[in-house]
Amino acid sequence: MANSQKGKIDMTTGHIMRNIILFAIPIIIGNVLQQLYTTVDALVIGKYCGDTSLAAVGTSSQPVEVLLCVFLGIGTGVSILISQYTGARESRKVVSVCGTSITFIYIIGIPIGILGWFAAPYILEFMKVPQDVWNAALIYTRVVFLGTLGNLGYNMNAGILRGLGDSKASLWFLVVSCVSNIVFDLLFVAGFGMDVAGAALSTSIAMFISWIVSIVYIRKKFPEIQFTFLPRRFSGTMMKDILAIGLPVGLNNSLYSLGHVALQTFNNSQGAIFMAGGAVAGRITGCSNIAITGLSSAATTFSGQNYGAKKYSRIKEGHWRIPLCSGLITLSCGLFFIMIHKPIIRFFSSDEMVLMYASRHVVVMLLSQWFFAIFNCIISIVNGTGKVRYTTIVNILMLWAVRIPSAYIINRYFDGTWVMLxxxxxxxFGMFAMIGYYLFSPAWKEVMRMAEKNS
Structure with missing residues (x-):
């Protein structure tokens, strides 16, 4: 039986897949809610503002991620350390990690919000955003950047809770965020006619609300970790440990998002209609991969807690089962959404060319996302042990050596409207590279050797 004290799941005991599923379900439901409120964004904007505004929102989300991702990756480092210290029952170190992370959020979040406001036009210029989309994209990007502190704070706290083994709380934070976002969307966009500025403002306010709620929850449910609203404690030694794991992950995430900005330039070169089709398709493809994040987060916590507890035999038992489960669920969801996607996309636009491009994008992505599910779960398991170097290299190669060059070749020498291939x-490529790590890496063979010794 999983340990359910205070809503926590102890990954070091009990049936592995039962624990994984119980941990993942709240995150999966949370992903559904996230898709719900991004879908509401698209529906409200599409209905009250039109396809140009829809294209602006679709292209503006990527540049925001570039600056945020490196710090969200550091949040992953916090989550991994907490899961390892929780597994090892080192409560003093858990307190130190949490205190250091609170200070880090403020040191980083406020400057990024200000920097993002001024950097937005240069980022959009780099992305070659079309003139008919430019003004709306600039407004959306700037307003979302203003919500950086709330975004970082919420994501950091959600990572802390996952490391502790509590995935249910993040679901309730997302419920609060979704309801807030939908209410403010209807108020600002439909009611006040604020167009994309209203949609961006709704998102930023919702993130701040979720961050505040998460702080209140942690203080009430986990008083032993001495969580505070404002910075009070900071450990340079602990920050080094956090950065040792989180910085490679964060830099990788940032390079990944920067690569997606580069990819967006290929989409932008096809015009606003193609961009709108991609934005519509993203609502469907996002729904189909809802299991990936949940199972990958569960895999990281599972691996981290058992590595900290030195229960290597449990890692061996789950290191194939968890990725294969994620791949199977993702493939099943993908096939289901392929069957029903055509009537759904008509809710977002009535333009036949937008719908044609959206449909093409949906089919290509959903037939292949199960590769990504397996890849991402293996990476999560390896990261949970703190061995992030190889996974960082694979992620960078997957994007910069494979995805972007192949997108360039398709765009340059073939039909650019098939760039999603x-x-x-x-x-x-990523999936086979990570399978190769399992089979041939000396570091992983050592983990498996210790597992044999454990059993």
Missing amino acids: CFPISFS
Whole structure:
């Protein structure tokens, strides 16, 4: 039986897949809610503002991620350390990690929000955003950047809770965020006619609300970790440990998002209609991969807690089962959404060319996302042990050596409206590279050797 004290799941005991599923379910439901409120964004904007505004929102989400991802990756480092210290029952170190992370959020979040406001036009210029989309994209990007502190704070706290083994709380934070976002969307966009500025403002306010709620929850449910609203404690030694794991992950995430900005330039070169089609398709493809994040987060916590507890035999038992489960669920969801996607996309636009491009994008992505599910779960298991170097290299190669070059070749020498084929090409590369790590890496063979010794 999983340990359910205070809503926590102890990954070091009990049935592995039962624990994984119990941990993942709240995150999966949370992903559904996230898709719900991004879908509401698209529906409200599409209905009240039109396809140009829809294209602006679709292209503006990527540059925001570039600056945020490196710090969200550091949040992953916090989560991994907490899961390892929780597994090892080192409560003093858990307190130190949490205190250091609170200080880090403020040191980083406020400057990024300000920097993002001024950097936005240069980023959009680099992305070659079309003139008919430019003004709306600039407004959306700037307003979302203003919500950086709330975004970082919420994601950091959600990572802390996952490391502790509590995935249910993040679901309730997302419920609060979704309801807030939908209410403010209807108020600002439909009611006040604020167009994309209203949609961006709704998102930023919702993130701040979720961050505050998460702080209140942690203080009430886990008083032993001495969580505070404002910075009070900071450990330079602990920050070094956090950066040792989180910085490679964060830099990788940032390079990954920067690569997606580069990919967006290929989409932008096809015009606003193609961009709108991609934005619509993203609502469907996002729904189909809802299991990936949940199972990958569960895999990281599972691996981290058992590595900290030195229960290597449990890692061996789960290191194939968890990725294969994620791949099977993702493939099943993908096939289901392929069957029903055509009537769904008509809710977002009535333009036949937008719908044609959206449909093409949906089919290509959903037939290949199960590769990514397996790849991402293996990476999560390896990262949970703190061995992030190889996974960082594979992620960078998958994007910069495979996805972007293949997108360039498709765009330059073939039909650019099929540029999304670069995703299945890179997904398959990443999956086989991580399977190769399992089979041939000396570091992983050592973990398996210790597992044999454990059993």
